[in-house]
Amino acid sequence: MIQPQKSPPDLDHFRSLLATHMARKGLRSTDQRRLIVETFFASNDHVSIEQLLASVRSRDPKVGYATVYRTLKLLTECGVAYERRFGDGLARYELADDVTHHDHLICVECASIVEFEEPRIEVLQEEIAGRYGFELRSHKHEMYGVCPACRARPRKRG
Amino acid sequence: MIQPQKSPPDLDHFRSLLATHMARKGLRSTDQRRLIVETFFASNDHVSIEQLLASVRSRDPKVGYATVYRTLKLLTECGVAYERRFGDGLARYELADDVTHHDHLICVECASIVEFEEPRIEVLQEEIAGRYGFELRSHKHEMYGVCPACRARPRKRG
DNA sequence: CTCATTGCAAATAATTTGCATGTAA
DNA sequence: TTACATGCAAATTATTTGCAATGAG
Numbered sequence: 245m246i247q248p249q250k251s252p253p254d255l256d257h258f259r260s261l262l263a264t265h266m267a268r269k270g271l272r273s274t275d276q277r278r279l280i281v282e283t284f285f286a287s288n289d290h291v292s293i294e295q296l297l298a299s300v301r302s303r304d305p306k307v308g309y310a311t312v313y314r315t316l317k318l319l320t321e322c323g324v325a326y327e328r329r330f331g332d333g334l335a336r337y338e339l340a341d342d343v344t345h346h347d348h349l350i351c352v353e354c355a356s357i358v359e360f361e362e363p364r365i366e367v368l369q370e371e372i373a374g375r376y377g378f379e380l381r382s383h384k385h386e387m388y389g390v391c392p393a394c395r396a397r398p399r400k401r402g
Numbered sequence: 403m404i405q406p407q408k409s410p411p412d413l414d415h416f417r418s419l420l421a422t423h424m425a426r427k428g429l430r431s432t433d434q435r436r437l438i439v440e441t442f443f444a445s446n447d448h449v450s451i452e453q454l455l456a457s458v459r460s461r462d463p464k465v466g467y468a469t470v471y472r473t474l475k476l477l478t479e480c481g482v483a484y485e486r487r488f489g490d491g492l493a494r495y496e497l498a499d500d501v502t503h504h505d506h507l508i509c510v511e512c513a514s515i516v517e518f519e520e521p522r523i524e525v526l527q528e529e530i531a532g533r534y535g536f537e538l539r540s541h542k543h544e545m546y547g548v549c550p551a552c553r554a555r556p557r558k559r560g
Numbered sequence: 561c562t563c564a565t566t567g568c569a570a571a572t573a574a575t576t577t578g579c580a581t582g583t584a585a
Numbered sequence: 586t587t588a589c590a591t592g593c594a595a596a597t598t599a600t601t602t603g604c605a606a607t608g609a610g
Contacts, residue, residue, distance in 0.1 A: 270588085270589080272584050272588090272589055272590065273584075273585095274583080274591080277590085293574085306592080307591090307592085310575090310592065311591060313576075314576090314590085327489075333573075333599095335574085335575085351536070352539055358534050360533075360534065368522055368526075369545055373545060375518075376507055376518065376549075377549065378509070378545070378547040378548060380545060380547040381510055381546050381547045381548065382545075383545040383546060384542065384543070384544045384546075385543045386543075387527055387536070387538060388538075389531055389537050389538040391535065392536070395535070395537055428564080430563090430608085430609050431610095432565065465566090465567085466568065468567065468568080468600090468601075468602085469566060471599095491598075491599075
């Protein structure tokens, strides 16, 4: 399956967003924060706290859950990360990469996730927001269905 | 503000969906279930378990939390209700009214919710699903922004 | 009668918070 | 030095589950 070609995200842009936010709020740059942030940048989309903590601990085993939660909340507040919730009860995070914004197609059978981009939908979104007088900030667009692999498979054996 | 005119949902359709599902699974019709289901039908969109339980208890104070959870799960399984999660950490439910399907525009300042319908987006969704070989089942499309009222208001006093 | 359902309370699971200690600035 | 940050454990919140009692079919 062909994925839309994705240009690498401008991480320095996000680093500076974060730095500005931290400066404004008088927050400090610590080893743990830097490690968590860079690990997040190096992760694939849709990382959960648990996955991120595992990666982080492979470099520094002493980092605690709470610090990861607190750091991801920080990233979310300053617009570097988006928090997403698919059906499975836990938060997942991704880079708030508005430029190459994508949405998700999720298989209801095997939970696999495909990303897609559709500029024509983005245009309609702006139109709708305008219709209701909203100034659009972000969106989540998730489509649920059965992926090709699961459709090919005969049926859940029961 | 003008809302799109909405035709009343075909509740009997949903009642029969539920009845069929229950018959197939050998489930039983109890006072509590009937009360919860009808209360759900009479609720506005985006009811939380807590709101629903409050309404239910105004008619039968003995109904427990767990029963409402279990009944809403039942409604979700048989396609009568959709579970939705906005940013506030708790599940909300709405009628799975595919016919007049709508999506949501949510104010990031005051959390007010506007519903919208956009057939052109529905069409694009099918096109995208087809592109990736998915058989579409449902979708969630949420747009976040600042509503007219909050835009008009000068700014958060701080 | 039989087995699903209920209400309660206890169990989970994800996330948040209090606090003593550590540490950027 | 002075707060902010950390790690731990305890607290919170939403939801689920075990179980004895109840009730539908």
